[in-house]
Amino acid sequence: MTFELFVALRNLLSRRKHAFISFISFISVAGVALGVATLIVVFGIMNGLSDDLKKRILGVNxxxxxxxxxxxxxxxxxxxNRLNGVEGVTAAVxxxxSEVMVSGLAGVKGAVLRGVEPESLAEVLALEEAAAGGAAARTREAFDGLKGNGLPGVMIGWELAKTxxxxxxxxxxxxxxxxxxxGLDTGxxxxxxxxxxxxxxxRTGLYDYDSSVAYIGLEQAARLLGYPPDRVTGIEVRVDDVYNADVIAQRVSRELGPPYYTRNWMELNTDLxxxxxxxxxxMMLVLxxxxxxxxxxxxxTLVLxxxxxxxxxxxxxxxGARxxxxxxxxVYQGALIGVIGTVIGFAVGVSLALLLKRYQFVQLPEGVYTSDTIPVLLDWLDLTIVGLAPLVFCFLATLYPARKASALDPSERLRGR
Known part of the structure; x- marks a missing residue:
């Protein structure tokens, strides 16, 4: 242990005559720990909400x-067939x-109709994963029922069904x-x-989908809307890397050429x-x-x-000290305050985030949010930033007091001035 570090530890831990300064040091450590812990928990929740929303959007798109x-x-x-040969494309259906009117016993409501092939839809969409609660099993059964027994089947969002x-x-x-x-003659x-x-x-948890989307078989949709057997509105494509969808979409555009064009999920949800x-x-700025x-x-603390x-x-x-x-x-004393506060805050924040993720003891109102519990996702990049930022701030905070201390005139102080 160096001489400077030894003296810094003595000043920080053995200061019985300076209770007020010790209290300020404690407040400094607590402030750093509170900020770090809060940042970790908030970042975990924000990342969890964003990831949960992405999964739900990709489940129905x-x-x-x-x-x-x-x-x-x-x-x-x-x-x-041409799309299946493009690098990065794993499935295409x-x-x-179209927009239709759906009529039931309780009234009429507009809806977005999607004609699909039930047996191949799971290759592109993950509606079962996006379904909330116990709706996954019902979704699977509903897909099987799209072919219908007698009457053709239709599957609608639970909000639309409730309406x-x-x-x-x-x-x-x-x-x-x-x-x-x-399929083309507008007249x-x-x-x-x-x-x-x-x-x-x-039920996806996304109100816009649950209240306005209806699925029927591709053949039934063609009959309803008058599409010829060889024509559809478009092709839904699944790729091997969702975060590289824009690059793969460009490959698809080059492969197909005009009059075809592509839209990827990031473009469609940019504002969100x-x-x-x-x-x-x-939130990061506030914390x-x-x-x-x-x-x-x-x-x-250090100036005092x-x-x-x-x-x-x-x-x-x-x-003889220089x-x-x-x-x-x-500098060491201020850095120790930062390190102690960061370590305590890191331990508390990660522990709270993991407990919240495992036990889900915070329940959200059903039907109000996309999830009934708070999703938590800890990202190592965020954790690294949260761990390093307080150390940098605390180090910068020590520069002025350290400079003032090193500039003292020992002769004047020894004479009592």
Whole structure:
């Protein structure tokens, strides 16, 4: 142990005559620990919410959508085969998209209709994973029921089912704009109503989806909307790396060429995730202020200590201690406060985050948020930043007091001035 570190520890731990300074030191350590612990817990919750939201969005949306400027994708089987040969694409399935009116016993409501192939939908979407509570099993059964027994099946969000007061097995009437079999001739659009049987409901926790989306079989959607057998609205694509979806989408565009174009899930949800990042940045700024206040209290502690220990500093200089050694004593003391506070805060924050993640003792109102419990995700990059930031702030807080201490005139202090 160096001479400077030994003296710094003595000043920090053995200061019976300076109770007020000791109290300020304790407040400094507590402030750093509180700021670090709070940052870890808040970052864990923000990351958990963002990750949970991404999973739910990707559960009901493909990673990449392939669309056509001519409104429909012609000869879609050939397009699907070409997509399966693109590097990074793991699955591709066709879909039909339209807006329809859904009528039940309790009234009528507009909905977004998605015609899908039930047997291949799981290759692209993860609706069962996105379903909340016990809805996963019901979702699987509903997919099996899309083919229907007698009447064709339809699956709708649980909020939409609640609005229509519909139960599995009830009849629902879907009205779409039939295009006379062309799928393109806008002059021949006419309303058409077909009867479906409610095969089941799904619940993602995302209100916009749960209250407005309905799934039916691809063939039934083509009949309802008048699409020819070889035409669909677009192709849903799943990729091997969701965070590389934009790059893979560019490969798809180059492979297919005009009139096809792509949209990836990040483009479709840019505003949402930008808002989450802004909230996280704002929360980080507020909590860093707590650590800065603790750093200012370190400045106060060390300045008071320099004033109280002026004669002792002069004695050390008279015995041969150099000025830079005196400065290092106070740098070490402030750094020790930062290290102790950071270690305590780190231990408390990580422990609270892990307990919250494991036991979920905080329950959220059902149906209000995307999850009924608080999701927690600890990211090592965030933990590293949270661990290093207080140490940097505390080190910077020691520079002024250390400089003042090393600049003292020992002769004046020994004479009692």
């Amino acid at each position: 493909a990673h990449v959508l392939v669309l056509s400027m001519s409104q429909t994708v012609n000869d879609y089987e050939d397009v699907v 066709p879909f039909i998209y 229509l007061q519909a139960e599995p097995g009830d009849r629902l009437y879907l009205m779409g704009q039939w295009s006379g079999g062309t 021949s659009f006419a309303p058409r109503v077909r009867i479906f049987e409610l095969a089941g409901t799904f 995730f930008a808002t989450l990042k802004l909230e996280k940045a704002g 860093i202020v707590i650590i800065l206040l603790a750093a200012f209290s370190i400045v106060t 200590l320099v004033m109280e220990k002026g004669r002792d500093i002069a004695v050390l200089m008279a015995l 000025r830079n050694s005196i400065g290092r004593i106070f």
